[in-house]
Amino acid sequence: MMCLPASPPAPALRLGLGLFVLLCLGIGQAMEKKVVRSKVGEKVSLPCCHRIPSSESLHTYRVYWQKNITEVVLAYSEGNMISRHERYQNRTEMDPWNLTLWISPMEILDNGSYKCIVQRNSIVVCDQSVILFVTADFSKPNITAEVTADSCDVTEMVITCSSHGGFPKPKISGALNNMSVEWNANWVSESSFSPYNVTGKLLLNVTKDVDITCSVEYNGFSKSTSLLIKKTNDCVVPPVPPPYNVITASIIIVITFILATTLAARYLSRHVCSHCCKHQDSVEDGVKEYTKAPMSSKGTADTSSV
Numbered sequence: 001m002m003c004l005p006a007s008p009p010a011p012a013l014r015l016g017l018g019l020f021v022l023l024c025l026g027i028g029q030a031m032e033k034k035v036v037r038s039k040v041g042e043k044v045s046l047p048c049c050h051r052i053p054s055s056e057s058l059h060t061y062r063v064y065w066q067k068n069i070t071e072v073v074l075a076y077s078e079g080n081m082i083s084r085h086e087r088y089q090n091r092t093e094m095d096p097w098n099l100t101l102w103i104s105p106m107e108i109l110d111n112g113s114y115k116c117i118v119q120r121n122s123i124v125v126c127d128q129s130v131i132l133f134v135t136a137d138f139s140k141p142n143i144t145a146e147v148t149a150d151s152c153d154v155t156e157m158v159i160t161c162s163s164h165g166g167f168p169k170p171k172i173s174g175a176l177n178n179m180s181v182e183w184n185a186n187w188v189s190e191s192s193f194s195p196y197n198v199t200g201k202l203l204l205n206v207t208k209d210v211d212i213t214c215s216v217e218y219n220g221f222s223k224s225t226s227l228l229i230k231k232t233n234d235c236v237v238p239p240v241p242p243p244y245n246v247i248t249a250s251i252i253i254v255i256t257f258i259l260a261t262t263l264a265a266r267y268l269s270r271h272v273c274s275h276c277c278k279h280q281d282s283v284e285d286g287v288k289e290y291t292k293a294p295m296s297s298k299g300t301a302d303t304s305s306v
């Protein structure tokens with residue numbers, strides 16, 4: 001890798017941002033690109049490729065941190081900051097020994113490809129590419145169900161899943177009782193470097209209770225929500241338990257009936273049978289005699305035989 005100043009060096013450097021940019025003519029990939037992932041609002045560190053030995057200092061170096069070849073994020077020469085991009089003002093710091101670039105708080109626009117170039121006495125010591133992926137978290141998906149038609153057999157509904165405020169553009173996926181389903185997805189964003197809102201819609205004919213899941217995936221992250229959708233109108237009249245007063249009334253009626261029959265029986269037995277009681281008694285006695293006699297004889301017979 002060979003890097004050349006894009007314009008005449010030293011004095012002219014203060015004239016404009018473009019002058020700081022170094023053109024690097026790649027002769028093969030000198031250094032492996034590093035990948036850094038970060039979330040909006042966080043503090044991120046982008047590693048450089050050189051550590052200044054303690055015998056030296058930043059004063060003998062020139063360091064460029066640039067983004068996407070075209071803009072200088074931060075540059076140091078002879079120990080002084082010689083450039084800082086407006087968008088990065090008050091958000092960047094560089095470690096004076098290992099030349100790590102710190103950015104805080106992270107913004108969506110910071111996403112991109114960075115490069116650190118270290119020169120000592122106008123000779124390039126090393127350069128390092130760092131790819132920064134910026135992510136913003138999506139809100140937990142919100143699932144709502146709107147019934148559009150309802151009959152005994154089937155409930156037709158529109159299921160909507162929405163999530164907002166994330167980056168980059170997400171994927172939205174779904175499952176219906178663990179079977180994957182496609183959402184009819186719609187994304188909204190002010191620009192390709194603004195947060196996204198995503199909405200998925202699904203038309204569903206529900207014949208029984210179903211479990212629906214909505215997942216939003218972005219940069220390897222995922223957020224999901226599940227909702228149990230109940231078949232609302234199933235037209236089967238469930239066996240309604242009788243109200244308490246009905247139960248009480250039936251109990252009272254039954255008890256009254258039992259009492260009435262008992263009393264009636266007693267009354268009748270006194271009045272109707274008063275004249276035949278003697279006869280009945282004698283018959284009963286006779287029966288008793290008759291039944292007792294064989295019992296006792298049998299009992300004695302058994303015991304005697306033992």
Ligand SMILES: *[C@@H]1O[C@H](CO)[C@@H](O)[C@H](O)[C@H]1NC(C)=O
Nearest residue numbers: 045047048095097098099100
């Ligand atoms: C650079 O130094 C800072 C301390 O200022 C440390 O936190 C960071 O891990 C170092 N980075 C590398 C790549 O050595």
Ligand SMILES: *[C@@H]1O[C@H](CO)[C@@H](O)[C@H](O)[C@H]1NC(C)=O
Nearest residue numbers: 067068069070071111112113
């Ligand atoms: C660099 O920036 C230009 C213009 O801003 C853009 O067209 C290009 O895609 C960017 N390249 C990378 C690698 O981000």
Ligand SMILES: *[C@@H]1O[C@H](CO)[C@@H](O)[C@H](O)[C@H]1NC(C)=O
Nearest residue numbers: 085086087088089090091092
């Ligand atoms: C950076 O901070 C200084 C002082 O703290 C302030 O005056 C300036 O407006 C800030 N710049 C930006 C771009 O926030």
Ligand SMILES: *[C@@H]1O[C@H](CO)[C@@H](O)[C@H](O)[C@H]1NC(C)=O
Nearest residue numbers: 111112113131132133134168
């Ligand atoms: C973020 O930057 C990387 C590296 O340039 C690029 O590959 C990626 O597409 C960018 N992401 C977005 C959402 O633009």
Ligand SMILES: *[C@@H]1O[C@H](CO)[C@@H](O)[C@H](O)[C@H]1NC(C)=O
Nearest residue numbers: 139140141142143144160162
């Ligand atoms: C989900 O969406 C519904 C309808 O748009 C809304 O009333 C409700 O507040 C939302 N819930 C959450 C947690 O955002």
Ligand SMILES: *[C@@H]1O[C@H](CO)[C@@H](O)[C@H](O)[C@H]1NC(C)=O
Nearest residue numbers: 175176177178179210211212
């Ligand atoms: C779906 O799958 C998960 C695990 O794979 C299981 O725990 C769950 O019971 C399944 N649900 C249904 C409705 O099959």
Ligand SMILES: *[C@@H]1O[C@H](CO)[C@@H](O)[C@H](O)[C@H]1NC(C)=O
Nearest residue numbers: 164165188189190195196197
């Ligand atoms: C995304 O949704 C949020 C919250 O619902 C809203 O405030 C914002 O305006 C929406 N953004 C776009 C680009 O529609």
Ligand SMILES: *[C@@H]1O[C@H](CO)[C@@H](O)[C@H](O)[C@H]1NC(C)=O
Nearest residue numbers: 149154156202203204205206
């Ligand atoms: C749901 O049922 C209606 C008729 O009852 C039919 O027109 C519609 O296509 C069905 N939708 C789905 C998603 O099966």
